[in-house]
Amino acid sequence: MRINVGAKLWLAFFCTLTLTVLTMYLLLQNNLKRGFLDYTSVQAIQRLDILSDALLNIHKKEGSFAALQQTPERWLDMKSIVFSDSPKFETNSTDGRNELSAQDNLTQHDIDLTQNFYREFVNSISLYDSDKNLLLGVIKPGKTISWIPIMAHDKPLGFIGFVKPDVVVREADKRFVSHQLTFFGLISVVVLVISILVATLLTRRISRPIKQLSKHTQLLASGDYRQRIQVSSNDEIGQLSDNFNKLAQALEASETSRKNWIADISHEMRTPLAVLKAQIEAMQDGVRPLDAKGLALLKQKTDGLNTLVDDLFELTLSDIGALSYQKQSLALDKLVVACIEQYQAKIAEAGLTLRFVTPKSSPIKIHGDAKRLEQLLGNLLENATRYTDAGGSVEVELLAEPDKVILLVRDSAPSVALELREKIFERLHRVEGSRNRSTGGAGLGLAICTNIVAAHQGRISAEDSPLGGLTIRVELPNKAQ
Incomplete structure (x- = not known):
């Protein structure tokens, strides 16, 4: 199937715009998720300053974190301090886990979702000594740890290790991210539609002079050298149209010159041939005697014709590059x-x-x-x-x-x-x-x-x-x- 230039241009514009919009959407999606996770991580790290102060007080009173290591429930309670302005945690006496209090006027569904998030967050907090050896918590291999020092007199007494989340956990956060991505998607579709409309107009504007040039070129190839194209721009297509006009003008001049050449050659040869014919007929009819004078005239005209033919032959050889040097x-x-x-x-x-x-x-x-x-x-x-x-x-x-x-x-x-x-x-x-x-x-x-x-x-x-x-x-x- 033959595809014209206009269709090819439109397809090129469409594919380029679609790829560009899709790439922008994917980049926005990735940046939004990463940015949101970075934001939640920064918020969490700011909250960990409260835990750092509490651990510093314990170290000052007890001289170390050894007693805290012996009572994991106490460590869990301390980590709940991070959420002092969030729904309250309570320690379940049977399993030692932090649970959300039901007195916060939350639905059970919201409590379950939020509890899962905070439990995941709490489990991402670990306590290390001054040499970054694990004291309390769980090591998560392959995860990036943010270190919050517990400082006393410009000397670290230990570190709080926090593993940044790599996925959005809370349902509310998921809904927020999903809403933003949907909004970005709608914007991308609108931009794509507008771009396609603009591409269609540009394609028509670009392909119109090309179609016109193709039409006139076909007429020129058929021998109509009077064809001319109106030049309406200064770009490459305008220059091409101008060059077409110059070519058509040159071909028209060449054709005129060729016709004149044939007419001139015919005229140049007709005159001496007419004289030769008249002289020979006069001699045949006895009007002119067949003497040396008559023969000299015939030879003169014959020499003139011979010179003309030689010049034409030599000029033709020179034109085609066959004249030897x-x-x-x-x-x-x-x-x-x-x-x-x-x-x-x-x-x-x-x-x-x-x-x-x-x-x-x-x-x-x-x-x-x-x-x-x-x-x-x-x-x-x-x-x-x-x-x-x-x-x-x-x-x-x-x-x-x-x-x-x-x-x-x-x-x-x-x-x-x-x-x-x-x-x-x-x-x-x-x-x-x-x-x-x-x-x-x-x-x-x-x-x-x-x-x-x-x-x-x-x-x-x-x-x-x-x-x-x-x-x-x-x-x-x-x-x-």
């Missing part, structure tokens, strides 16, 4: 110089000037993949060449700091609006509105650069260029790992 110690400044030499002619053909700001210290060592870092700089130079107006310039600078190496690729106008700079690192994003611009690529270069930098535990960002365009800033750790 062969990292080793290398001189980054030499790699930058070699890459600039490769792009020098292409940048010049675009009507741009290229300048490399030589680092103050050389070589600049880092731990990285030479092939991927060369691809990184190549994409940055390609991007700068494509989006810089003719007659402008491109500048590459390499800086070495104690904990990192900074690569700066600057270009001249045009620049990119501040609010769009973060978006240029998104795949298939281009600043210009038309995707048919002759200088425009597929918008994958900077996305690939972002993945390469991340694989080297670095950072990439865009900022204003002193040349009037855009600066791409790449930070890489310079310590070998």
